[in-house]
Amino acid sequence: MSKNHANFSYWETNRELFKGDILIIGGGLVGQSIAIAIQKQKKQLKQKPLNVCIVDKLPMGQSGASTRNAGFACFGSPTEIIDDLSREEENKTINRISNRISGLSIWKDWIPGNIIEWDECSGYEVFEREEEMNFKEVLNQLPYLNKIGESASGNPRIYSKHQRISSKLPYSIRIEGEASLNPGKAHNSLYNLNQELGNQIINGVNVPNRNYWHKNSEGWTIPTENGIFKAKRVVIAANAWTPKILDSDLDITPGRGQILMIKSAKPINYNGVFHAKKGYLYFRNSINSLIIGGGRNLFQINETSLEMITTKEVQDYLEAYARDVLLPNQDFSIQNRWAGIMAFSKRGNKDPLLDWYEPDLLIASRMCGMGVALAPIIGIKASKKILE
Numbered sequence: 001m002s003k004n005h006a007n008f009s010y011w012e013t014n015r016e017l018f019k020g021d022i023l024i025i026g027g028g029l030v031g032q033s034i035a036i037a038i039q040k041q042k043k044q045l046k047q048k049p050l051n052v053c054i055v056d057k058l059p060m061g062q063s064g065a066s067t068r069n070a071g072f073a074c075f076g077s078p079t080e081i082i083d084d085l086s087r088e089e090e091n092k093t094i095n096r097i098s099n100r101i102s103g104l105s106i107w108k109d110w111i112p113g114n115i116i117e118w119d120e121c122s123g124y125e126v127f128e129r130e131e132e133m134n135f136k137e138v139l140n141q142l143p144y145l146n147k148i149g150e151s152a153s154g155n156p157r158i159y160s161k162h163q164r165i166s167s168k169l170p171y172s173i174r175i176e177g178e179a180s181l182n183p184g185k186a187h188n189s190l191y192n193l194n195q196e197l198g199n200q201i202i203n204g205v206n207v208p209n210r211n212y213w214h215k216n217s218e219g220w221t222i223p224t225e226n227g228i229f230k231a232k233r234v235v236i237a238a239n240a241w242t243p244k245i246l247d248s249d250l251d252i253t254p255g256r257g258q259i260l261m262i263k264s265a266k267p268i269n270y271n272g273v274f275h276a277k278k279g280y281l282y283f284r285n286s287i288n289s290l291i292i293g294g295g296r297n298l299f300q301i302n303e304t305s306l307e308m309i310t311t312k313e314v315q316d317y318l319e320a321y322a323r324d325v326l327l328p329n330q331d332f333s334i335q336n337r338w339a340g341i342m343a344f345s346k347r348g349n350k351d352p353l354l355d356w357y358e359p360d361l362l363i364a365s366r367m368c369g370m371g372v373a374l375a376p377i378i379g380i381k382a383s384k385k386i387l388e
Protein backbone atom coordinates (compact mmCIF):
# COMPACT_ATOMS: atom_id res chain seq x y z
CA MET A 1 0.00 0.00 0.00
CA SER A 2 1.39 3.41 -0.89
CA LYS A 3 2.16 5.53 2.15
CA ASN A 4 1.24 8.66 0.24
CA HIS A 5 -2.56 8.77 -0.10
CA ALA A 6 -2.45 11.51 -2.73
CA ASN A 7 -5.28 9.97 -4.78
CA PHE A 8 -7.51 8.95 -1.89
CA SER A 9 -9.26 11.20 0.63
CA TYR A 10 -8.96 10.54 4.34
CA TRP A 11 -12.67 9.52 4.35
CA GLU A 12 -12.20 6.93 1.60
CA THR A 13 -9.34 5.19 3.34
CA ASN A 14 -10.62 5.35 6.93
CA ARG A 15 -13.93 3.50 6.78
CA GLU A 16 -14.98 -0.08 7.30
CA LEU A 17 -15.83 -1.85 4.02
CA PHE A 18 -16.49 -5.25 5.58
CA LYS A 19 -16.62 -6.80 9.02
CA GLY A 20 -17.45 -10.48 9.14
CA ASP A 21 -16.36 -14.11 9.26
CA ILE A 22 -14.40 -14.77 6.06
CA LEU A 23 -12.60 -12.50 3.63
CA ILE A 24 -11.57 -14.08 0.31
CA ILE A 25 -8.93 -12.20 -1.66
CA GLY A 26 -9.40 -12.92 -5.38
CA GLY A 27 -12.73 -13.06 -7.20
CA GLY A 28 -11.77 -15.50 -9.97
CA LEU A 29 -13.39 -18.91 -10.35
CA VAL A 30 -11.53 -20.23 -7.30
CA GLY A 31 -12.32 -17.41 -4.84
CA GLN A 32 -15.96 -17.39 -5.93
CA SER A 33 -16.22 -21.19 -5.69
CA ILE A 34 -14.85 -21.15 -2.14
CA ALA A 35 -17.48 -18.60 -1.07
CA ILE A 36 -20.26 -20.66 -2.67
CA ALA A 37 -19.01 -23.92 -1.14
CA ILE A 38 -18.85 -22.36 2.36
CA GLN A 39 -22.55 -21.40 2.27
CA LYS A 40 -23.61 -24.68 0.68
CA GLN A 41 -21.80 -26.58 3.40
CA LYS A 42 -23.38 -24.45 6.15
CA LYS A 43 -26.79 -25.15 4.62
CA GLN A 44 -26.08 -28.89 4.53
CA LEU A 45 -25.12 -28.74 8.22
CA LYS A 46 -28.38 -26.84 8.85
CA GLN A 47 -26.36 -23.95 10.28
CA LYS A 48 -26.71 -20.21 9.80
CA PRO A 49 -24.82 -18.78 6.80
CA LEU A 50 -21.49 -17.09 7.47
CA ASN A 51 -20.73 -13.51 6.67
CA VAL A 52 -18.44 -13.81 3.62
CA CYS A 53 -16.87 -11.14 1.42
CA ILE A 54 -14.85 -11.55 -1.79
CA VAL A 55 -12.55 -8.72 -2.83
CA ASP A 56 -10.81 -8.29 -6.19
CA LYS A 57 -8.59 -5.51 -7.44
CA LEU A 58 -10.02 -5.65 -10.98
CA PRO A 59 -13.33 -4.13 -12.09
CA MET A 60 -16.48 -6.27 -11.95
CA GLY A 61 -16.53 -9.08 -14.51
CA GLN A 62 -12.76 -9.23 -14.95
CA SER A 63 -10.14 -11.55 -13.48
CA GLY A 64 -6.56 -12.66 -13.90
CA ALA A 65 -7.25 -15.94 -15.73
CA SER A 66 -10.85 -16.96 -15.11
CA THR A 67 -12.40 -14.71 -17.77
CA ARG A 68 -9.36 -14.90 -20.09
CA ASN A 69 -8.97 -18.61 -20.85
CA ALA A 70 -10.19 -20.47 -23.95
CA GLY A 71 -13.25 -22.06 -22.33
CA PHE A 72 -11.92 -25.62 -22.21
CA ALA A 73 -13.60 -27.90 -19.66
CA CYS A 74 -10.99 -30.63 -19.88
CA PHE A 75 -9.22 -33.12 -17.64
CA GLY A 76 -6.14 -34.49 -19.41
CA SER A 77 -4.91 -35.28 -22.90
CA PRO A 78 -3.14 -38.60 -23.57
CA THR A 79 0.36 -37.12 -24.01
CA GLU A 80 0.02 -35.12 -20.78
CA ILE A 81 -0.99 -38.24 -18.87
CA ILE A 82 1.80 -40.34 -20.38
CA ASP A 83 4.26 -37.60 -19.39
CA ASP A 84 2.85 -37.45 -15.83
CA LEU A 85 3.01 -41.23 -15.49
CA SER A 86 6.66 -41.19 -16.51
CA ARG A 87 7.49 -38.79 -13.65
CA GLU A 88 5.33 -39.86 -10.73
CA GLU A 89 3.46 -42.70 -9.05
CA GLU A 90 0.31 -43.87 -10.83
CA ASN A 91 -1.89 -42.88 -7.88
CA LYS A 92 -0.87 -39.23 -8.11
CA THR A 93 -1.84 -39.06 -11.78
CA ILE A 94 -5.14 -40.84 -11.12
CA ASN A 95 -5.95 -38.45 -8.25
CA ARG A 96 -5.23 -35.41 -10.39
CA ILE A 97 -7.52 -36.60 -13.21
CA SER A 98 -10.16 -37.58 -10.69
CA ASN A 99 -10.10 -34.10 -9.09
CA ARG A 100 -10.47 -32.44 -12.48
CA ILE A 101 -13.37 -34.71 -13.44
CA SER A 102 -15.06 -34.09 -10.07
CA GLY A 103 -14.63 -30.35 -10.57
CA LEU A 104 -16.31 -30.52 -13.97
CA SER A 105 -19.22 -32.50 -12.60
CA ILE A 106 -19.73 -30.00 -9.73
CA TRP A 107 -19.98 -27.22 -12.33
CA LYS A 108 -22.97 -29.05 -13.78
CA ASP A 109 -24.54 -29.37 -10.29
CA TRP A 110 -24.10 -25.69 -9.51
CA ILE A 111 -25.02 -24.03 -12.81
CA PRO A 112 -27.46 -25.17 -15.53
CA GLY A 113 -25.35 -25.95 -18.60
CA ASN A 114 -27.32 -23.74 -20.99
CA ILE A 115 -26.48 -20.63 -18.89
CA ILE A 116 -22.74 -21.07 -19.44
CA GLU A 117 -22.95 -22.58 -22.96
CA TRP A 118 -21.73 -25.94 -21.65
CA ASP A 119 -21.20 -28.10 -24.74
CA GLU A 120 -20.29 -31.78 -24.35
CA CYS A 121 -18.36 -31.64 -27.61
CA SER A 122 -15.57 -34.10 -26.59
CA GLY A 123 -11.86 -33.38 -26.59
CA TYR A 124 -9.36 -34.45 -29.25
CA GLU A 125 -5.62 -34.70 -29.13
CA VAL A 126 -4.35 -34.09 -32.66
CA PHE A 127 -1.04 -34.85 -34.35
CA GLU A 128 0.62 -33.55 -37.50
CA ARG A 129 2.24 -35.94 -39.98
CA GLU A 130 5.71 -35.42 -38.48
CA GLU A 131 4.31 -36.34 -35.06
CA GLU A 132 3.35 -39.84 -36.20
CA MET A 133 5.74 -41.44 -33.69
CA ASN A 134 4.06 -39.60 -30.77
CA PHE A 135 0.67 -40.70 -32.06
CA LYS A 136 1.84 -44.33 -32.31
CA GLU A 137 3.15 -44.20 -28.75
CA VAL A 138 -0.27 -42.98 -27.57
CA LEU A 139 -1.96 -45.76 -29.54
CA ASN A 140 0.31 -48.34 -27.88
CA GLN A 141 -0.57 -46.95 -24.49
CA LEU A 142 -4.33 -46.62 -25.07
CA PRO A 143 -5.31 -49.68 -22.98
CA TYR A 144 -3.17 -48.40 -20.09
CA LEU A 145 -4.54 -44.85 -20.47
CA ASN A 146 -8.07 -46.21 -20.33
CA LYS A 147 -7.22 -48.20 -17.19
CA ILE A 148 -5.98 -44.97 -15.59
CA GLY A 149 -9.06 -43.11 -16.85
CA GLU A 150 -11.35 -45.82 -15.46
CA SER A 151 -9.69 -45.62 -12.03
CA ALA A 152 -10.22 -41.84 -12.08
CA SER A 153 -13.76 -41.73 -13.43
CA GLY A 154 -15.37 -45.16 -13.66
CA ASN A 155 -15.55 -44.83 -17.47
CA PRO A 156 -13.49 -47.65 -19.06
CA ARG A 157 -13.24 -46.03 -22.52
CA ILE A 158 -12.40 -42.36 -22.18
CA TYR A 159 -9.68 -42.48 -24.85
CA SER A 160 -10.19 -43.93 -28.34
CA LYS A 161 -8.57 -43.73 -31.75
CA HIS A 162 -10.39 -41.20 -33.90
CA GLN A 163 -10.48 -40.40 -37.61
CA ARG A 164 -8.25 -37.84 -39.32
CA ILE A 165 -9.25 -34.25 -38.68
CA SER A 166 -7.74 -32.80 -41.89
CA SER A 167 -4.84 -33.39 -44.28
CA LYS A 168 -2.65 -31.32 -41.93
CA LEU A 169 -3.88 -33.18 -38.83
CA PRO A 170 -4.06 -36.79 -40.00
CA TYR A 171 -4.05 -38.48 -36.56
CA SER A 172 -6.28 -37.93 -33.55
CA ILE A 173 -7.45 -39.46 -30.28
CA ARG A 174 -10.92 -38.72 -28.93
CA ILE A 175 -11.34 -37.84 -25.24
CA GLU A 176 -14.86 -38.61 -24.08
CA GLY A 177 -16.29 -36.27 -21.44
CA GLU A 178 -14.39 -33.10 -22.27
CA ALA A 179 -16.51 -30.04 -22.99
CA SER A 180 -16.41 -26.33 -23.71
CA LEU A 181 -18.00 -23.38 -21.92
CA ASN A 182 -18.20 -19.60 -22.07
CA PRO A 183 -15.71 -18.29 -19.44
CA GLY A 184 -17.36 -14.86 -19.16
CA LYS A 185 -20.74 -16.42 -18.50
CA ALA A 186 -19.23 -18.99 -16.11
CA HIS A 187 -17.58 -16.26 -14.03
CA ASN A 188 -20.77 -14.20 -14.07
CA SER A 189 -22.99 -17.11 -13.09
CA LEU A 190 -20.80 -17.76 -10.03
CA TYR A 191 -21.14 -14.05 -9.22
CA ASN A 192 -24.94 -14.35 -9.39
CA LEU A 193 -24.90 -17.50 -7.26
CA ASN A 194 -22.77 -15.72 -4.65
CA GLN A 195 -25.26 -12.87 -4.56
CA GLU A 196 -28.13 -15.33 -4.11
CA LEU A 197 -26.27 -16.94 -1.21
CA GLY A 198 -25.80 -13.53 0.43
CA ASN A 199 -22.05 -13.23 -0.16
CA GLN A 200 -20.67 -9.74 -0.69
CA ILE A 201 -18.36 -9.05 -3.68
CA ILE A 202 -16.28 -5.89 -3.80
CA ASN A 203 -14.34 -5.04 -6.95
CA GLY A 204 -11.67 -2.46 -7.62
CA VAL A 205 -9.89 -2.77 -4.28
CA ASN A 206 -6.24 -3.77 -4.21
CA VAL A 207 -5.40 -5.64 -0.99
CA PRO A 208 -1.95 -4.60 0.18
CA ASN A 209 0.92 -6.79 1.18
CA ARG A 210 0.57 -8.96 4.32
CA ASN A 211 3.05 -6.65 6.15
CA TYR A 212 0.29 -4.02 6.40
CA TRP A 213 -2.24 -6.37 8.03
CA HIS A 214 -2.83 -6.64 11.80
CA LYS A 215 -4.19 -9.46 13.90
CA ASN A 216 -5.75 -9.48 17.38
CA SER A 217 -8.07 -11.82 19.30
CA GLU A 218 -11.02 -10.78 17.06
CA GLY A 219 -9.20 -11.59 13.83
CA TRP A 220 -7.61 -9.73 10.94
CA THR A 221 -7.71 -6.03 10.15
CA ILE A 222 -6.62 -5.24 6.61
CA PRO A 223 -6.32 -1.59 5.62
CA THR A 224 -6.64 -0.68 1.94
CA GLU A 225 -6.69 2.63 0.12
CA ASN A 226 -10.48 2.25 -0.27
CA GLY A 227 -11.27 1.25 3.30
CA ILE A 228 -10.75 -1.38 5.98
CA PHE A 229 -11.62 -5.10 5.93
CA LYS A 230 -12.09 -7.05 9.17
CA ALA A 231 -12.48 -10.82 9.18
CA LYS A 232 -11.93 -13.78 11.50
CA ARG A 233 -10.33 -15.78 8.71
CA VAL A 234 -8.78 -14.82 5.38
CA VAL A 235 -8.33 -16.92 2.24
CA ILE A 236 -5.89 -15.89 -0.48
CA ALA A 237 -7.26 -17.06 -3.82
CA ALA A 238 -5.18 -14.68 -5.90
CA ASN A 239 -3.49 -17.44 -7.93
CA ALA A 240 -0.40 -15.94 -9.65
CA TRP A 241 -0.46 -12.83 -7.42
CA THR A 242 -0.39 -14.76 -4.12
CA PRO A 243 3.41 -14.48 -3.59
CA LYS A 244 3.14 -10.70 -4.11
CA ILE A 245 0.52 -10.40 -1.37
CA LEU A 246 2.49 -12.57 1.03
CA ASP A 247 5.86 -11.18 0.00
CA SER A 248 7.11 -14.69 0.35
CA ASP A 249 9.10 -17.22 -1.61
CA LEU A 250 6.18 -19.57 -2.22
CA ASP A 251 6.42 -22.28 -4.89
CA ILE A 252 4.32 -20.22 -7.33
CA THR A 253 5.40 -18.64 -10.60
CA PRO A 254 3.23 -16.84 -13.16
CA GLY A 255 2.66 -18.17 -16.67
CA ARG A 256 1.00 -15.96 -19.23
CA GLY A 257 -1.40 -17.58 -21.67
CA GLN A 258 -2.23 -15.78 -24.90
CA ILE A 259 -5.26 -16.21 -27.14
CA LEU A 260 -5.94 -15.33 -30.76
CA MET A 261 -9.53 -15.25 -32.02
CA ILE A 262 -10.11 -15.27 -35.76
CA LYS A 263 -13.12 -15.22 -38.04
CA SER A 264 -13.63 -16.29 -41.60
CA ALA A 265 -16.36 -15.80 -44.18
CA LYS A 266 -16.37 -19.58 -44.74
CA PRO A 267 -17.52 -21.99 -42.00
CA ILE A 268 -14.83 -23.16 -39.55
CA ASN A 269 -15.30 -26.83 -38.79
CA TYR A 270 -13.41 -27.68 -35.63
CA ASN A 271 -16.14 -28.99 -33.39
CA GLY A 272 -14.63 -30.00 -30.08
CA VAL A 273 -11.84 -28.89 -27.77
CA PHE A 274 -8.53 -29.68 -29.47
CA HIS A 275 -5.14 -30.23 -27.86
CA ALA A 276 -2.08 -30.07 -30.15
CA LYS A 277 1.69 -30.14 -29.72
CA LYS A 278 1.57 -32.13 -26.48
CA GLY A 279 -1.03 -29.75 -25.04
CA TYR A 280 1.05 -26.61 -25.52
CA LEU A 281 -1.31 -25.44 -28.25
CA TYR A 282 -5.11 -25.64 -28.19
CA PHE A 283 -8.03 -24.51 -30.34
CA ARG A 284 -11.78 -24.68 -30.63
CA ASN A 285 -14.73 -23.22 -32.49
CA SER A 286 -16.85 -20.54 -30.91
CA ILE A 287 -19.92 -19.77 -33.03
CA ASN A 288 -18.31 -18.50 -36.28
CA SER A 289 -14.85 -17.94 -34.85
CA LEU A 290 -11.79 -20.00 -34.07
CA ILE A 291 -10.01 -19.56 -30.75
CA ILE A 292 -6.33 -20.58 -30.65
CA GLY A 293 -4.13 -20.40 -27.57
CA GLY A 294 -0.78 -21.49 -26.24
CA GLY A 295 2.80 -21.36 -27.40
CA ARG A 296 4.00 -20.35 -23.92
CA ASN A 297 6.55 -23.20 -23.87
CA LEU A 298 8.45 -21.66 -26.80
CA PHE A 299 8.81 -18.23 -25.21
CA GLN A 300 9.05 -19.30 -21.58
CA ILE A 301 11.25 -16.49 -20.23
CA ASN A 302 9.07 -13.68 -21.61
CA GLU A 303 5.87 -15.49 -20.68
CA THR A 304 6.84 -15.85 -17.02
CA SER A 305 5.07 -12.57 -16.38
CA LEU A 306 2.25 -10.94 -14.41
CA GLU A 307 1.64 -8.43 -17.21
CA MET A 308 -1.70 -9.05 -18.92
CA ILE A 309 -0.52 -8.08 -22.40
CA THR A 310 -0.16 -9.90 -25.71
CA THR A 311 3.22 -10.05 -27.45
CA LYS A 312 4.07 -10.09 -31.14
CA GLU A 313 6.20 -13.25 -30.98
CA VAL A 314 3.46 -15.41 -29.45
CA GLN A 315 0.66 -13.89 -31.54
CA ASP A 316 2.69 -14.38 -34.73
CA TYR A 317 3.26 -18.02 -33.75
CA LEU A 318 -0.48 -18.58 -33.18
CA GLU A 319 -1.35 -16.82 -36.42
CA ALA A 320 1.17 -18.95 -38.37
CA TYR A 321 -0.39 -22.12 -36.91
CA ALA A 322 -3.84 -20.92 -38.01
CA ARG A 323 -2.59 -20.12 -41.51
CA ASP A 324 -0.38 -23.20 -42.02
CA VAL A 325 -2.27 -25.93 -40.18
CA LEU A 326 -5.84 -25.03 -39.27
CA LEU A 327 -7.12 -22.91 -42.16
CA PRO A 328 -4.48 -23.41 -44.90
CA ASN A 329 -6.61 -22.37 -47.88
CA GLN A 330 -8.98 -20.00 -46.17
CA ASP A 331 -8.96 -16.21 -45.77
CA PHE A 332 -9.46 -15.06 -42.20
CA SER A 333 -9.28 -11.88 -40.17
CA ILE A 334 -8.28 -11.21 -36.59
CA GLN A 335 -11.25 -10.69 -34.30
CA ASN A 336 -9.53 -10.33 -30.92
CA ARG A 337 -6.32 -10.99 -29.01
CA TRP A 338 -5.88 -11.20 -25.26
CA ALA A 339 -3.75 -12.62 -22.46
CA GLY A 340 -4.41 -14.04 -19.00
CA ILE A 341 -2.12 -15.03 -16.17
CA MET A 342 -1.94 -18.56 -14.81
CA ALA A 343 0.08 -19.85 -11.84
CA PHE A 344 2.45 -22.81 -11.87
CA SER A 345 4.92 -24.41 -9.52
CA LYS A 346 8.58 -23.44 -9.92
CA ARG A 347 9.52 -27.04 -9.19
CA GLY A 348 7.13 -28.76 -11.61
CA ASN A 349 4.53 -29.74 -8.98
CA LYS A 350 1.27 -30.02 -10.93
CA ASP A 351 -1.11 -29.83 -7.98
CA PRO A 352 -2.75 -26.73 -6.48
CA LEU A 353 -1.46 -25.14 -3.30
CA LEU A 354 -4.19 -25.47 -0.67
CA ASP A 355 -2.81 -25.03 2.82
CA TRP A 356 -2.72 -22.85 5.92
CA TYR A 357 0.01 -20.24 5.60
CA GLU A 358 -0.42 -19.28 9.26
CA PRO A 359 -3.34 -19.61 11.68
CA ASP A 360 -6.54 -18.19 10.12
CA LEU A 361 -4.85 -17.49 6.79
CA LEU A 362 -5.45 -20.08 4.08
CA ILE A 363 -3.85 -20.19 0.62
CA ALA A 364 -5.92 -21.63 -2.25
CA SER A 365 -3.82 -20.81 -5.30
CA ARG A 366 -1.60 -22.23 -8.08
CA MET A 367 -4.14 -23.94 -10.33
CA CYS A 368 -1.39 -24.99 -12.79
CA GLY A 369 -3.46 -23.92 -15.80
CA MET A 370 -6.39 -26.19 -14.87
CA GLY A 371 -8.53 -23.91 -12.69
CA VAL A 372 -11.62 -24.13 -14.88
CA ALA A 373 -11.82 -27.81 -14.06
CA LEU A 374 -10.52 -27.49 -10.51
CA ALA A 375 -12.27 -24.39 -9.12
CA PRO A 376 -15.39 -26.09 -7.70
CA ILE A 377 -13.51 -29.01 -6.13
CA ILE A 378 -10.89 -26.67 -4.66
CA GLY A 379 -13.82 -24.55 -3.44
CA ILE A 380 -15.26 -27.53 -1.58
CA LYS A 381 -11.88 -28.65 -0.18
CA ALA A 382 -11.01 -25.12 0.95
CA SER A 383 -14.42 -24.60 2.57
CA LYS A 384 -13.95 -27.82 4.57
CA LYS A 385 -10.61 -26.53 5.86
CA ILE A 386 -12.12 -23.15 6.75
CA LEU A 387 -15.06 -24.67 8.60
CA GLU A 388 -13.13 -27.42 10.38
Ligand SMILES: Cc1cc2nc3c(=O)[nH]c(=O)nc-3n(C[C@H](O)[C@H](O)[C@H](O)COP(=O)(O)OP(=O)(O)OC[C@H]3O[C@@H](n4cnc5c(N)ncnc54)[C@H](O)[C@@H]3O)c2cc1C
Nearest residue numbers: 026028029030057063064065066207257340370371372373
Ligand atom coordinates in the same frame (compact mmCIF):
# COMPACT_ATOMS: atom_id res chain seq x y z
C1 LIG B 1 -5.05 -18.62 -21.94
C2 LIG B 1 -5.49 -19.52 -20.81
C3 LIG B 1 -5.90 -20.82 -21.07
C4 LIG B 1 -6.34 -21.66 -20.05
N1 LIG B 1 -6.79 -22.92 -20.34
C5 LIG B 1 -7.34 -23.68 -19.36
C6 LIG B 1 -7.89 -24.96 -19.63
O1 LIG B 1 -7.84 -25.44 -20.75
N2 LIG B 1 -8.44 -25.67 -18.62
C7 LIG B 1 -8.49 -25.18 -17.36
O2 LIG B 1 -9.03 -25.86 -16.47
N3 LIG B 1 -7.96 -23.98 -17.05
C8 LIG B 1 -7.38 -23.23 -18.02
N4 LIG B 1 -6.81 -22.03 -17.74
C9 LIG B 1 -6.58 -21.70 -16.35
C10 LIG B 1 -7.75 -21.16 -15.60
O3 LIG B 1 -8.33 -20.09 -16.30
C11 LIG B 1 -7.21 -20.71 -14.25
O4 LIG B 1 -6.53 -21.80 -13.61
C12 LIG B 1 -8.31 -20.24 -13.32
O5 LIG B 1 -9.10 -19.28 -13.95
C13 LIG B 1 -7.66 -19.67 -12.06
O6 LIG B 1 -8.67 -19.10 -11.27
P1 LIG B 1 -8.27 -18.28 -9.99
O7 LIG B 1 -9.53 -17.79 -9.40
O8 LIG B 1 -7.34 -19.09 -9.15
O9 LIG B 1 -7.36 -17.10 -10.55
P2 LIG B 1 -7.72 -15.72 -11.27
O10 LIG B 1 -8.78 -15.86 -12.27
O11 LIG B 1 -6.43 -15.14 -11.71
O12 LIG B 1 -8.29 -14.87 -10.06
C14 LIG B 1 -7.44 -14.34 -9.06
C15 LIG B 1 -7.88 -12.94 -8.80
O13 LIG B 1 -7.14 -12.39 -7.70
C16 LIG B 1 -7.13 -11.00 -7.88
N5 LIG B 1 -6.08 -10.38 -7.09
C17 LIG B 1 -4.75 -10.59 -7.21
N6 LIG B 1 -4.07 -9.83 -6.32
C18 LIG B 1 -5.00 -9.13 -5.63
C19 LIG B 1 -4.92 -8.15 -4.61
N7 LIG B 1 -3.75 -7.75 -4.11
N8 LIG B 1 -6.07 -7.60 -4.14
C20 LIG B 1 -7.27 -7.97 -4.66
N9 LIG B 1 -7.40 -8.88 -5.65
C21 LIG B 1 -6.29 -9.47 -6.13
C22 LIG B 1 -6.88 -10.84 -9.38
O14 LIG B 1 -7.32 -9.57 -9.84
C23 LIG B 1 -7.65 -12.00 -9.98
O15 LIG B 1 -8.88 -11.62 -10.55
C24 LIG B 1 -6.35 -21.18 -18.73
C25 LIG B 1 -5.94 -19.87 -18.46
C26 LIG B 1 -5.51 -19.04 -19.48
C27 LIG B 1 -5.07 -17.62 -19.17
